[in-house]
Amino acid sequence: MTHQKCNSLAEVRQQIDQIDRALIELVAARQAYVDQAVAFKSSRAEAPAPQRVEQVIAQVRQHAEAFSADADLVEKLYRQMIQHFIERELEHLPD
Template sequence: MKKEKVESLEQAREQIDAIDHAIIELIATRQFYVDQAVRFKHSVQDVQSPERVESVISKIRLLATEQGVNEDIVERLYRDMIHHFIQRELKEIRP
């Protein structure tokens, strides 16, 4: 997404609203693929996979740094999102 200087608070808010829409759409797409991935997992350990979680966190912290975004905020957001997705997956594999 291209960053452009705005000339008013209204323009800034319009851009923020558009970004929020895109973020939600991306989270929904991520959830879709998490739902697909659960088909290939056979145990609670497969779902929880702490090493995978830490790998994702390391990657997103690096991406945040590259973009000049606070890594701690991004990590908290991702940990919350991952926790939610893990809980969602656990419901699928538990009897």
Template sequence: MAETAATLTEIRAGIDVLDRELVCLLARREALVRQAAPLKSDGQAVRAPDRVAQVIARVRTLASEAGADPDLIERIYRGMIQAFIDMETGEHHRRVGAENAVIARGVRAQVAERLSPSGLAEVGGA
């Protein structure tokens, strides 16, 4: 039993090392996704179903070549991709909302100027 515990401890230590590497790689992937997000015009571009299918097909092949279970790797990737899509969608909504707020402020300023006494005099309203 002590040998099993030592082996399990060693295996877990190896998993911890891999987790550190995976998190660093995911952080790099997140940075790239964040760079791509502003280049996408709408929700359809964010979801990019053709790109998702392309990525899934590629990682399934890579999984097979690496001796991993392609179905398991696909499930992991689909979850990761969805998390990044959710992140990008939130970024897109914030960006569009900020752009709309700037436009609305400009429109309000124009309306206020036209409704001011000097603005009304210019258009013959006073």
């Protein structure tokens, strides 16, 4: 992804707004896949999947570093998002 040079605060804000829309679209897509994953799990015990969580965290940290993003921030965001999705799964899984 290239970053264009902005000539005003309004342009910066417009670019940020576009990125926010794209991020929300991607979060919604991720949520849809998490919702599908529930069909493949038979109990609440399967929802947390700590090994998978750590695999995802390692991958996103690598991606963050490759794009010169703050890997600590990305990890925090992902841990919070993953925890939310786990809680969402738990609502639909039997004990």
